[in-house]
Amino acid sequence: MSREEYSVVVEMDDEPTRREELEFQDFSSTSGVGGKISKDKQASSNNDGFNNASFFDSNQSIRNESQGGSYPLWSIEYYARYFDVDTTQVLERASKSLFPKDNFVETVGSNPDLYGPFWIPTTVIFLLFVTATIAKFISDKDSPYDFIILSFGFAAIYTYSFGMPFIVWGALKYFGCSPSLLDTIGLYGYSLTIWLPISIINIIPSDTVRWALVIVGFAISGFFITRNLYPIISRADSKTSRLLLIFVLAAHAAFALLLKFKFFSYQWKPKSD
Amino acid sequence: MPLSPLSESESPLHNNTNEDTFINPFEISDNVSSADPNITIEPDDVGLSTDNKSQTKAKSPTPKTTTTINIEQTSTSVSGSIGQQTRPYANDTLDEPVSVTILRDLRNVAIKLQQVLNPKGRRDVLKDWDLWGPLILCLSLAIILSFNGPTGQDISIFTGVFVIVWCGSAIVTINAKLLGGAVSFFQSVCTLGYCIFPLVLIAFVNIFTSNIFIRIPLVILALGWSLYASVSFLSASHLANRRTLAVYPLFLFYSVIGWMVFVTGL
Structure with missing residues (x-):
């Protein structure tokens, strides 16, 4: 695992340098040093002037300097930092949401993606x-x-996977848990992975199988979300913040039921002759 | 005196009919001057236009201005010819009839469609992007799918297909850009739009057959064709270990269109 991450670090480093050559920007001081840090930091101590970098992923500090740092908020390049992932990283994160053993927020580290x-x-x-x-x-x-399936799916799933993180984030902020918006969006986005295999298996026209699978899907993704939200929620002083977990689970159950009745039921009216 | 306006009104016509022969403005001016050597310049009409037009459209003097200038001083028409050669079209497009313009654009669209259908086609044709081709393809796909779709849903299908094609290609492009690919936005949208052409063809064929065993291979073939044609352009966009991440949305985009083509009218 650690070997994989290391190889990723090396891969990304030559990306920013190439870009700088193209754009004639003066990053010579930061990137020249930065390229070294990412490799040296693995081996040596952090007693040089970059103590802060040890708090973050070594990738992140460099990337912020070279990629997002110089671009305005409205340019596409600014958001490129949230798409700074590899194929293997995305697959790894998706599989983490299927088998939620480790803390997802920690595995993502300081490189949350929006891809x-x-x-x-x-x-x-x-x-x-x-x-x-x-x-x-x-x-x-x-x-x-029925084309309505598609438009309904767009409305329902985008609302849930982008609306809920904002609500949860706002509530967490209110309780003073200092949450990260990107982490919550990532949490909800990746938690939907389980519905991919379930939707394929649910072609089987048996209502018991479908109910069982919806419950499994709800359990896994619900556990994934609550398991990763709990450490953030427990940062709050008041015990009332625990109520938020119940709200999250209730909303998730509602979402699972919506999927069941809208997509996995197929109670189509027989065609009137 | 009555001859000169005639020759002037003729000269743009000359220009349009045989495009190849009159790339060089010198030839036009020689022709006109030899035909009518005693041409005099009207101070109100042409004289004004020489002053105005030669400044505003320094790139492309009209044939009218070249003729008049050429008689007086040859040096200006030399600069005019340089400007003309930098334009994509050899001739002046301001004076031509609308039908000629539309026909030329349609011919360009047809050339690009040919290149999409040809697996070994030159991809650089799509560098000169336009959105007419994608618009025509998108509209025809939306019309075919909404006419053959379930009754009562034609409006939502038309809207849906339109939105999927345009927003889809824009999002796929932005995604490639965000991943660090060196793509130009409109060029990529143009390419993605042109590459749905095989699917549009199959959608048209599917009007006449609802046999699943004919449809499945046809749709898969068209899907593969679209993907192959569009991926080959992404290959130049410097995405080393993220190619899958950039290609996957492309696959999703064409698959959903292909799926709609497949199920419509079943």
């Missing part, structure tokens, strides 16, 4: 559309497909 939280919900939407249509054809051969 997963955007494309995983999008994939879920499209896959639900495809599988729901297949299941519909199985249950009733002659009925045409």
